[in-house]
Amino acid sequence: QVQLMESGGGSVQRGGSLRLSCAASGDTETFSCMAWFRQRPGKSLEGVAYFDGRDGETSYVLDVKHRFTVSKDNARNTLYLQMSNLEPEDSGVYRCATKKRTCFLYETGLYTFWGQGTQVTVFS
Numbered sequence: 001q002v003q004l005m006e007s008g009g010g011s012v013q014r015g016g017s018l019r020l021s022c023a024a025s026g027d028t029e030t031f032s033c034m035a036w037f038r039q040r041p042g043k044s045l046e047g048v049a050y051f052d053g054r055d056g057e058t059s060y061v062l063d064v065k066h067r068f069t070v071s072k073d074n075a076r077n078t079l080y081l082q083m084s085n086l087e088p089e090d091s092g093v094y095r096c097a098t099k100k101r102t103c104f105l106y107e108t109g110l111y112t113f114w115g116q117g118t119q120v121t122v123f124s
Contacts, residue, residue, distance in 0.1 A: 002026040002113040004096050009118030016086050016122070022079040022096030022115055031112065033103035034079045036070060039117070040092035047105035048094070051079060059105050064090075086122045093117040
């Protein structure tokens, strides 16, 4: 079992920045893959970025690459998503999730535990 709690969402203007956090507790060693997903208005849940705790590999969906950075503080068992140069199209509910072994960016159904999410709103 793993419990996930996101924080750090809010409202910013276009071009602004936010840092999301996802605090994990429980069997975090087994569930080593952690990822960020988002649900934008009128769209399905989509992968944003992942961090593979086994080797530190990261991956991003194309439209956030070079603007978002995913990282993890192992001592705090916390996953971060630093978001810069935000655009209104980035608005939505951001959720973190975790699974065992290999990370995937697009297969949301493979993730086992999910947080409740944090709202990000970007004004133009």
